[in-house]
Amino acid sequence: MTGSKIRNGMTRLVPYAFILPPMIYLMVFMFWPLARQMYMSLTNTKIINPNRGRFIGLGNYERLFDDPAFYLSLKVTLLYAVLAVIFGVALGVISALAIDRPFKGRSIVRAILLFGWAVPNVAASLIWLWMYNDRSGIFNRITEFAGIGRFGWLTSIDLALASIVAVTVWQVAPFVMLVVLAALQSVPHEVREAARIDGADGLSTFRAVTLPHIRPAVQLASLLVCVWSIRRFDIIYLLTGGGPVGTTSTLVVKIRQTAFEGHELGMASAYGAVGLVLALAIAAVHYLAEQRRMKWMSR
Amino acid sequence: MLKVLRYLLIGLLVVLAGFPVYWMATTALSLNSELYGTGQVIWPQLQNLPELWRELGQVPIGLWLFNTLLIAAGGTVLSLTLGSLAGYALSRFRFHGKGLVGFLLFMTQVVPEALILVPLYAMFITFGLLNSLIGLVLANVGFSLPVACFVLKGAMDAVPYEIEESAIIDNCPRFSVLTMIILPLIMPSIAAAAVVAFFAGWNEFLFASTFLMDRGNWPASVGLASFVGQYETPMSAVMGAALVFSLPAVVFFLLIQRKIVAGLTAGAVKG
Amino acid sequence: MLKTIHRRNFLAATAVLSLALAASTADVSYAQSGEKVTLRIANSQWLDALRGKNLWAVVQKYQEVAPNVTLEQEAIPSAEFADKLTTEMGAGQGPDIAIMQEGVFYAMADAGFLVDVGKAAEGVKLNKTNDNGMIDGTRYGIAWQRAAYAMIYNKPVLDAAGAKVPTTVEELIASAKAASAKTPGVIGFSARHQMNDLSGWYMDFQSWAYGYGVNWVDKDGKLTIDTPEAVAAVAAFKQTYDSGIIPIGDSMPTQRTRFKEKHVAFSIDNSGGTLNIASGGALASADIGGAAMPFKNPGAHQQIFLGVSEHSKNQDEAIKFLAWLLTEPAQKALREASGPDALATDVPVSEAYAAANPWAPTFVKLAENSRSTLIPGYEVETMEIMRFVMQAVEKVILSNVDPKTALAEAQSAVDKQF
Numbered sequence: 004m005t006g007s008k009i010r011n012g013m014t015r016l017v018p019y020a021f022i023l024p025p026m027i028y029l030m031v032f033m034f035w036p037l038a039r040q041m042y043m044s045l046t047n048t049k050i051i052n053p054n055r056g057r058f059i060g061l062g063n064y065e066r067l068f069d070d071p072a073f074y075l076s077l078k079v080t081l082l083y084a085v086l087a088v089i090f091g092v093a094l095g096v097i098s099a100l101a102i103d104r105p106f107k108g109r110s111i112v113r114a115i116l117l118f119g120w121a122v123p124n125v126a127a128s129l130i131w132l133w134m135y136n137d138r139s140g141i142f143n144r145i146t147e148f149a150g151i152g153r154f155g156w157l158t159s160i161d162l163a164l165a166s167i168v169a170v171t172v173w174q175v176a177p178f179v180m181l182v183v184l185a186a187l188q189s190v191p192h193e194v195r196e197a198a199r200i201d202g203a204d205g206l207s208t209f210r211a212v213t214l215p216h217i218r219p220a221v222q223l224a225s226l227l228v229c230v231w232s233i234r235r236f237d238i239i240y241l242l243t244g245g246g247p248v249g250t251t252s253t254l255v256v257k258i259r260q261t262a263f264e265g266h267e268l269g270m271a272s273a274y275g276a277v278g279l280v281l282a283l284a285i286a287a288v289h290y291l292a293e294q295r296r297m298k299w300m301s302r
Numbered sequence: 303m304l305k306v307l308r309y310l311l312i313g314l315l316v317v318l319a320g321f322p323v324y325w326m327a328t329t330a331l332s333l334n335s336e337l338y339g340t341g342q343v344i345w346p347q348l349q350n351l352p353e354l355w356r357e358l359g360q361v362p363i364g365l366w367l368f369n370t371l372l373i374a375a376g377g378t379v380l381s382l383t384l385g386s387l388a389g390y391a392l393s394r395f396r397f398h399g400k401g402l403v404g405f406l407l408f409m410t411q412v413v414p415e416a417l418i419l420v421p422l423y424a425m426f427i428t429f430g431l432l433n434s435l436i437g438l439v440l441a442n443v444g445f446s447l448p449v450a451c452f453v454l455k456g457a458m459d460a461v462p463y464e465i466e467e468s469a470i471i472d473n474c475p476r477f478s479v480l481t482m483i484i485l486p487l488i489m490p491s492i493a494a495a496a497v498v499a500f501f502a503g504w505n506e507f508l509f510a511s512t513f514l515m516d517r518g519n520w521p522a523s524v525g526l527a528s529f530v531g532q533y534e535t536p537m538s539a540v541m542g543a544a545l546v547f548s549l550p551a552v553v554f555f556l557l558i559q560r561k562i563v564a565g566l567t568a569g570a571v572k573g
Numbered sequence: 574m575l576k577t578i579h580r581r582n583f584l585a586a587t588a589v590l591s592l593a594l595a596a597s598t599a600d601v602s603y604a605q606s607g608e609k610v611t612l613r614i615a616n617s618q619w620l621d622a623l624r625g626k627n628l629w630a631v632v633q634k635y636q637e638v639a640p641n642v643t644l645e646q647e648a649i650p651s652a653e654f655a656d657k658l659t660t661e662m663g664a665g666q667g668p669d670i671a672i673m674q675e676g677v678f679y680a681m682a683d684a685g686f687l688v689d690v691g692k693a694a695e696g697v698k699l700n701k702t703n704d705n706g707m708i709d710g711t712r713y714g715i716a717w718q719r720a721a722y723a724m725i726y727n728k729p730v731l732d733a734a735g736a737k738v739p740t741t742v743e744e745l746i747a748s749a750k751a752a753s754a755k756t757p758g759v760i761g762f763s764a765r766h767q768m769n770d771l772s773g774w775y776m777d778f779q780s781w782a783y784g785y786g787v788n789w790v791d792k793d794g795k796l797t798i799d800t801p802e803a804v805a806a807v808a809a810f811k812q813t814y815d816s817g818i819i820p821i822g823d824s825m826p827t828q829r830t831r832f833k834e835k836h837v838a839f840s841i842d843n844s845g846g847t848l849n850i851a852s853g854g855a856l857a858s859a860d861i862g863g864a865a866m867p868f869k870n871p872g873a874h875q876q877i878f879l880g881v882s883e884h885s886k887n888q889d890e891a892i893k894f895l896a897w898l899l900t901e902p903a904q905k906a907l908r909e910a911s912g913p914d915a916l917a918t919d920v921p922v923s924e925a926y927a928a929a930n931p932w933a934p935t936f937v938k939l940a941e942n943s944r945s946t947l948i949p950g951y952e953v954e955t956m957e958i959m960r961f962v963m964q965a966v967e968k969v970i971l972s973n974v975d976p977k978t979a980l981a982e983a984q985s986a987v988d989k990q991f
Contacts, residue, residue, distance in 0.1 A: 021391035022392075121548065122548045122551070126547050129544050133329060133537065136823065158821050233414075234414045237505075247767070339831070360622075420664075
């Protein structure tokens, strides 16, 4: 009797035994620094003396909301994220559908399609920089050969963001492809066969059978791509440094510029806070939508 | 007809995905005079291989790759360990603060590295972790732990409770249930989570370039970036190094890609 | 349950052990006691092929006269140098000695991270390149190198086109175009033109600005961005950009590599960059010509200083190193590795060198009147101020904003912040 009571008491603690090590870890290496940094957004800390900032309340935020560069970076971030998601997910889904059914050489094809994700950021930025190069890059050689002249892929105000999106899509589509592939391969073949035998053509099969099965995967992938886009730094910074004229300056790029070039840690943290809120808002929307769908499904 | 279209599509996708890497190889095998002047040759010129080898020999790329491997592997092991603990807790238990934990774990995915760079730097000085690979691993795991957790949780969700039920009734400690029953069943997902964590560590640049002072500790990402010197960009050598840097990751990927695809099944569907 | 406890202990022990290991390795670079000392010297030049090796060889000679000292490199790529050093010093870490561009030097001194190195300069005949190393009466830095800006050109390409060495911007455009037309594949003029390259671009642009007589502050110490001289300088740059002679999108390292491969006719560069172009590329040093820049007034120079860190545990040893660097043998050795850059003491370029490198004397001459890239009175904030200016320039060259409007905007932005 007593034995089971003790065991019961202990049992209640078991989940905490599991969750505590990871959470403590995250507290130390992620959330505590984050909290400190957020506090810094309320100060005028300079990076050169991180411990000597003075508390200035919402001063940084006032300046932030007054600055047109801020609104530009907000717009750029959103635009970048949306484009990356739309094209990245589209390409990923198409790739997954294309190689879903087995064919000769499929492993090799799948391997090649993963290159974008496997190649490290620094290496990717170097090769894409070279391909986009105005005088020596292969893209301009092709367009010149085709008679449509040369383009400033990374230097023209109109093209720079699109060029960055292209690189991002190249990097992100493989991940989406993997996630969707996995979901696709969980669609029992019998179901698909059955639908086809019943006379449904490819498109209807897709809509009725395949699509619902991959919807959660696509949603998850979309959410991750969106959120990662808000966070992505290496590629953008290495390719355009946020230029030209700020057309590729996402919030994260602004953080880096404000902190390390403007030397203002406090202000940079304010930028970071906004980015964080934005990403959380997106995540919250997704989360709530999920909850509502779950509730609806379990009625 | 449809089949032909499908093969055309696949061909197009392969070109889109593979061309940049092909171009890396071609550029690496070109001479500077061709690259900067007369026009790059579009076929890989294998006869330039010895020259490329010589240029690469001038940088400690072996050491860089070794450091990168340590960072990536260390991060993977730690992420999987902590991630499986968290995943199991979220999958199998109900407890106070569960929602908060899930939220916090997700939040890590939206935190930009640049934002915690400086406080982390200060903290590492206190712990004496600056300029060490271990410090880098610890910094990276903060970001890959939650991903591992979610992937593994998804997989665990798909494992029916009945499988552990009998073990639990027999008073098997939950921890052993995790390690001896659950984990072996979700190997594919573990592989998937491992890949994500490995790549994150392999790729990482910002923390590495800030926290490391000794050139001997540089991972390849920092080493490669240092190549873009103040005075000149030896493009062929840079591309050669970039290829060498990318290859191991790609190979590793190829080796476990079957498992990955299967592994993400359990996660994504329930996602 | 028992298993769990064992595992946790093991994990904890491992964690403690690895932290301890990491901590102990982190300590090794600091001197333990008394005799053996290690000095860490940070410089972005260590990473430059050939030049970095030569400079390091010079520095290492110190170990011959002071055998108890070991010198270590801290190599930071130039694009990250300012960031990295700032973060390190801000956190109480960093090298013992830093070799820094003027702007970074000022920022470090302003933050109190550098120590008084006056002792190193005792009894040494320092030349004027050391002037800015003295701040408010205390000497915080010793000059390492001063690299003036000049116009350089590819002699064979020019001769083939029969183009003349330009003395104005219009002539530059004409000559550059002639050169490109005559020898296909040759680029007319290489220059920085992107915000990506800001830390280098603003320094390069100072030559244009000063060339048109710009003063960024007036005699009352007020920042004057929107001046007729500045408008003229920006307009001249725009004219050059629009003429198509600049390879749009190339970073300066790429452009320099092109120059090395004989594919560029003209450039405006400092002596350090030119030294690199002249070494180890397809273009022979004897084929590089130097001339005054096509502006009416003298241009700018890049000044590099050595400073000793406040956080260093070996400040005295570091100052001794600086003192040694100022001795005649060391300066002579440094001269050999520094091309025509002006050094802390007057060490003339040898005649043999001048003969073999016809561009060198031009730089020496121009260094006599060149101006610092920093804004007097606003040394620490120069890069931030110039950021607004360069953003204006970028707007002018990329969209069709006229220089006066863009500079006026820059002026109001600067006024708001300073």
